[in-house]
Amino acid sequence: MTNKQIDRYKGVRDFYPEDKFIQDYIFETWAATCESYGYVKYGSSVMELSELYLSKGYSEEILKEETYTFEDRGERSVTLRPDMTPSVSRMIAAKAKELSFPQRWYSIESFYRYERPQKGRLREFWQLNADIFGISSTEADIEILQLAYDLVKNFGASDDMFTIRIFSRKLLDAAYEEANLSQEQIKEYTSLLDKKAKISEGEFVELSDKILGDAPNPLSLIAESASEKIKEAKQELEGVVEAAKKLGIENAVIDDSIVRGFAYYTGIVFEIFDTSGENNRSLYGGGRYDKLVEQYGGGPVPAIGIAPGDVPAQDFLETHNLIPEYVSSTDIFIATTGSDMTGPANALAKDLRDSGLNVSVNVAERKVGDQMKYADKLSIPFVLTLGEDEVSSKKYPLKNLESGEEKKLDIEEIIEHLG
Amino acid sequence: MTNKQIDRYKGVRDFYPEDKFIQDYIFETWAATCESYGYVKYGSSVMELSELYLSKGYSEEILKEETYTFEDRGERSVTLRPDMTPSVSRMIAAKAKELSFPQRWYSIESFYRYERPQKGRLREFWQLNADIFGISSTEADIEILQLAYDLVKNFGASDDMFTIRIFSRKLLDAAYEEANLSQEQIKEYTSLLDKKAKISEGEFVELSDKILGDAPNPLSLIAESASEKIKEAKQELEGVVEAAKKLGIENAVIDDSIVRGFAYYTGIVFEIFDTSGENNRSLYGGGRYDKLVEQYGGGPVPAIGIAPGDVPAQDFLETHNLIPEYVSSTDIFIATTGSDMTGPANALAKDLRDSGLNVSVNVAERKVGDQMKYADKLSIPFVLTLGEDEVSSKKYPLKNLESGEEKKLDIEEIIEHLG
Numbered sequence: 001m002t003n004k005q006i007d008r009y010k011g012v013r014d015f016y017p018e019d020k021f022i023q024d025y026i027f028e029t030w031a032a033t034c035e036s037y038g039y040v041k042y043g044s045s046v047m048e049l050s051e052l053y054l055s056k057g058y059s060e061e062i063l064k065e066e067t068y069t070f071e072d073r074g075e076r077s078v079t080l081r082p083d084m085t086p087s088v089s090r091m092i093a094a095k096a097k098e099l100s101f102p103q104r105w106y107s108i109e110s111f112y113r114y115e116r117p118q119k120g121r122l123r124e125f126w127q128l129n130a131d132i133f134g135i136s137s138t139e140a141d142i143e144i145l146q147l148a149y150d151l152v153k154n155f156g157a158s159d160d161m162f163t164i165r166i167f168s169r170k171l172l173d174a175a176y177e178e179a180n181l182s183q184e185q186i187k188e189y190t191s192l193l194d195k196k197a198k199i200s201e202g203e204f205v206e207l208s209d210k211i212l213g214d215a216p217n218p219l220s221l222i223a224e225s226a227s228e229k230i231k232e233a234k235q236e237l238e239g240v241v242e243a244a245k246k247l248g249i250e251n252a253v254i255d256d257s258i259v260r261g262f263a264y265y266t267g268i269v270f271e272i273f274d275t276s277g278e279n280n281r282s283l284y285g286g287g288r289y290d291k292l293v294e295q296y297g298g299g300p301v302p303a304i305g306i307a308p309g310d311v312p313a314q315d316f317l318e319t320h321n322l323i324p325e326y327v328s329s330t331d332i333f334i335a336t337t338g339s340d341m342t343g344p345a346n347a348l349a350k351d352l353r354d355s356g357l358n359v360s361v362n363v364a365e366r367k368v369g370d371q372m373k374y375a376d377k378l379s380i381p382f383v384l385t386l387g388e389d390e391v392s393s394k395k396y397p398l399k400n401l402e403s404g405e406e407k408k409l410d411i412e413e414i415i416e417h418l419g
Numbered sequence: 420m421t422n423k424q425i426d427r428y429k430g431v432r433d434f435y436p437e438d439k440f441i442q443d444y445i446f447e448t449w450a451a452t453c454e455s456y457g458y459v460k461y462g463s464s465v466m467e468l469s470e471l472y473l474s475k476g477y478s479e480e481i482l483k484e485e486t487y488t489f490e491d492r493g494e495r496s497v498t499l500r501p502d503m504t505p506s507v508s509r510m511i512a513a514k515a516k517e518l519s520f521p522q523r524w525y526s527i528e529s530f531y532r533y534e535r536p537q538k539g540r541l542r543e544f545w546q547l548n549a550d551i552f553g554i555s556s557t558e559a560d561i562e563i564l565q566l567a568y569d570l571v572k573n574f575g576a577s578d579d580m581f582t583i584r585i586f587s588r589k590l591l592d593a594a595y596e597e598a599n600l601s602q603e604q605i606k607e608y609t610s611l612l613d614k615k616a617k618i619s620e621g622e623f624v625e626l627s628d629k630i631l632g633d634a635p636n637p638l639s640l641i642a643e644s645a646s647e648k649i650k651e652a653k654q655e656l657e658g659v660v661e662a663a664k665k666l667g668i669e670n671a672v673i674d675d676s677i678v679r680g681f682a683y684y685t686g687i688v689f690e691i692f693d694t695s696g697e698n699n700r701s702l703y704g705g706g707r708y709d710k711l712v713e714q715y716g717g718g719p720v721p722a723i724g725i726a727p728g729d730v731p732a733q734d735f736l737e738t739h740n741l742i743p744e745y746v747s748s749t750d751i752f753i754a755t756t757g758s759d760m761t762g763p764a765n766a767l768a769k770d771l772r773d774s775g776l777n778v779s780v781n782v783a784e785r786k787v788g789d790q791m792k793y794a795d796k797l798s799i800p801f802v803l804t805l806g807e808d809e810v811s812s813k814k815y816p817l818k819n820l821e822s823g824e825e826k827k828l829d830i831e832e833i834i835e836h837l838g
Contacts, residue, residue: 005716006471006509009497012464014510017524020460036772038749038779038799041439045431045543046465046499046529047487052425068466068497070489073533078428078487080465090425091433100796102782105436110465114492124464132782139761139782146765247765297424330457342558346565346666353455360457363521363551363558377519380457 011115011123018326023126025324026155026313027108030128033154034106037147039130042105044087046112050077052086056264056295068112080112084129084307085264085292092133093298101134101301122311131305136290138236140304141268142243144286148272148306149249152283155313156322162283165255166241166270169287171233172259175218178227185211189218196257219256240268264289268304276319283316284308326379329358331418332398333375336362337387344391348384348411355415376401382418430534430542437745442545444743445574445732446527449547452573453525456566458549461524463506465531469496471505475683475714487531499531503548503726504683504711511552512717520553520720541730550724555709557655559723560687561662563705567725568668571691571702574732575741581702584674585660585689588706590652591678594637597646604630608637615676638675659687683708687723695738702735703727745798748777750837751817752794755781756806763810767803767830774834795820801837 008014015023031041050069054060063069068080081087084107092103108128115121130147132140145164152162172193176186188211196204208217216226225231237254244252252270260269267288274283286306293301317323332352334345342361349359360380362371368385375383383399390396398414399406409417427433434442450460469488473479482488487499500506503526511522526548534540549566551559564583571581591612595605607630615623627636635645644650656673663671671689679688686707693702705725712720736742751771753764761780768778779799781790787804794802802818809815817833818825828836 003714003716004474005512006468006474008509009464009466009468009495010493012466014464014513015462016510016514017459017461020462023462024460035748035777038747038752038777040436040748040797041443042436043434043439043442045428045433047428047431047531047543049425049428055423055425068489068491070487072487074429076428090427091435093424094433095435100793104779112466124466135782137782139758142765143780143782243762246762247769295422297422328457329454329459333457339558343662343665346561349456350666358454358457360523361562363554363556363562374519378459 009123011117013122013124017328021326022314022317022323023310026310026317027126027128029154030108030151030308031106033147033150034128034130036150037104037143039104039106039132039147042088042091042107043109044081044084044091044107046081046110047078048081048087050079052090053079053082056086056292066114068114081109082111082113084109084111084127085289085305088129088131089292089298089303090296092301092303093293093296096293096298096301099133102140103133104131105133106130126310127307129305129307131303133293133301133303135304136302138240138243138268140302141240141288142247144268144304144306145240145244145249145252145270146247148270148286149244149252151306151308152272152316155317157316157320159251160275161320162251162275162316163273164244164249164252164270165258165273166237166252166268167254167256167258168233168237168268169259169265170267171222171230171237172218172256174227174229174233175221178221178230179212179216179218181212181215181218185215190259193257193259197255222256237268258285260285260287264292266290272308274316274319283312327381328379330360330378330380331358332360332382332384332414333371333378333380334359334361335368335371335375335383335385337368337385339365341386341388341391345386348386348396351411352414355419357415357418372399372401384414428542430536432541432543436747440745441733441736441742442729445729445736446545446547448573449527449570449727450525452566452569453547453549455569456523456562458523458525458551458566461507461510461526462528463500463503463510463526465500465529466497467500467506469498471509472498472501475505475711485533487533500528501530501532503528503530503546504708504724507548507550508708508711508717508722509715511720511722512712512715515712515717515720518553521559522552523550524552525549545729546726548724548726550722552712552720552722554723555721557659557662557687559721560659560707561666563687563723563725564659564663564668564671564689565666567689567691567705568663568671570725570727571735574736576735576739578670580694580739581670581735582692582694583663583668583671583689584677584692585656585671585687586673586675586677587652587656587687588678588684589686590641590649590656591637591675593646593648593652594640597640597649598631598635598637600631600634600637604634609678612676612678616674641675656687677704679704679706683711685709691727693735693738702731746800747798749779749797749799750777751779751801751803751833752790752797752799753778753780754787754790754794754802754804756787756804758784760805760807760810764805767805767815770830771833774838776834776837791818791820803833 067082110126265287269287271282271285288304290302336345345361349361352359384396395408398409486501529545677690684706688706690701690704707723709721755764764780768780771778803815814827816825817828
């Protein structure tokens, strides 16, 4: 065997402790926020039968070109999960008869897409998925908007750092119906709306006229509340935004360019935008999908959810200086004056651990000063030095490496000081 | 699209909230135990270049038959990570020059093996990997044994529920050298030792004689301390077990049938056995691998680690009745007397959340009694009922669903009661 450095696979990340610290900070903030709203954690496998996607809107071409799909030796086609909605819908469908609704669920899992690696697009990434199943009324929409808002705010963000742009697929569909558009026109016009924020107004009007021909303009129909269905859907959308405002969400606005890619959305859709110039793009979004669970055989189960990703979340936090400084999960490093101190150090460490402190013990042949430097390099906040005197006096010098302050404390005082 | 139930892929698990609760209990206990010893968390990708394994002991045949290995569209061979040691060794090697050693690292990640699904063997499972890098002395071996012990004990296990069986590959190699065995004999004899606990003594002796022919018996050479190298390695092994005993680990024993499968082990090897009749097999093991990091180009970095899996851990906990009862992460469910109460309920929930409580609000059209049943079915411990009287008096009836006890409390009292 030759000694040879082997790189990681392209488009994925290694998480050294400092990197994992940031990812875990994101995960823990997400988890605490979801749990504060009563969402409980679930999980599924990275490997799913390709059939799960093929039968529900993914084409064979998309699976082949944009996901990791391969055959196992039993000739089953397997896909590495590209998003959570099919998996969680399958799980809800399988137990729809036993579960009491609403079910509020969240997961933090990894996903796989065959992307050309570039900024913000990786082949392996993590997503929070938070969904409420079983409620078709706007109470659920309002709750998901609150959750979406707190999922940004709880990182210490202020309202001016982001906006929530909301629209309604139900409203759009009512306008399409009133305008009597063909399926082809609906597809093209929806895709045009999706690009609206990125093109000029003149260009939008020109392309819009080209698609619509003599048909009425759906956005004008919405503006005029041209049918009862349009009027109802519009009132619903406005009601949701109004209710969100009452709950303190001031940065939510109605925006008719928010349509979201997936075909399965049926109601409210929204996206969160970073307002800073550097990073002015959709961070993540969500929406209502009332028909998907039923397609997996579970009977009708309405659903609405949100799915933030770890990569845009970290970009946002970096842009706004919201990432906390790395500090080791280890509270105390026990430095030893010689190898005869390892036994006593292990015994002392055991007592400190039993009181809930995280303690590592020197096992290297190094001078005490170099042990201090080592602990500092690892960002361990405190060093306790152990020699013969300390073993007999049971008073230990505890040094705060950031302030340089040192105190002689007994074990109870240390636990009180750091516990 | 037809409505059709689609199963999960064979050999993997769905984690409904009650299942995820158990897995997270295992993960959190592992994480807290590792951190108590100063281990910091890292992570890597599920996808690795197959080269990572091929160049380090895995044969092409094993990769093809026992792992998920496929070609991406750039004709790179990709393997879904079957174990962590190659990945973490690669990561340490890549930064060996910048890192201060020892590095104590742990991760809790998923792994993929193409197994025929059966009890205890799944195609996707999770493992804790905890390793200390950069220390060749027995201080590190003793620490890993302590950690291995606490990784079982911290689930509430008692000493009689498991044993730690330890041996030394260094000792075995010294005996092989003294016996002057051929590579073929070494391979066969090691594999025989691995089976020793499962066959009769007579059978062992017979097979042993067949492999060794006229060569001296390595186990006899060890018993006789037949060379200086054997003597040293034996003293080292005995010293480690002795030191572990001094630290309170009474259930560690030397056992010459513990050799561990992987070729990369170079020193202490050990396995943890469940002592109960039902589940009498190796739970998990670990060992010293001083040469592997170097093979990834990182210079010499000795290492020792342990890798418990979630499936054997859960089996062990179930066997010994050590799994805690499921309780929702949600503290309070707010029941409402009508839809006009949703606004006030959201406002109250917001205040409770700001004080760190996890609160879900009724969004279904149900009578209060049915809302109580719903909260109980979801194992939410407390229900607070909100009607017009409560909104005006600001005193809320808080019911403990387990005891049935109900108290009228204001918001500060609720926070104090549950916070």
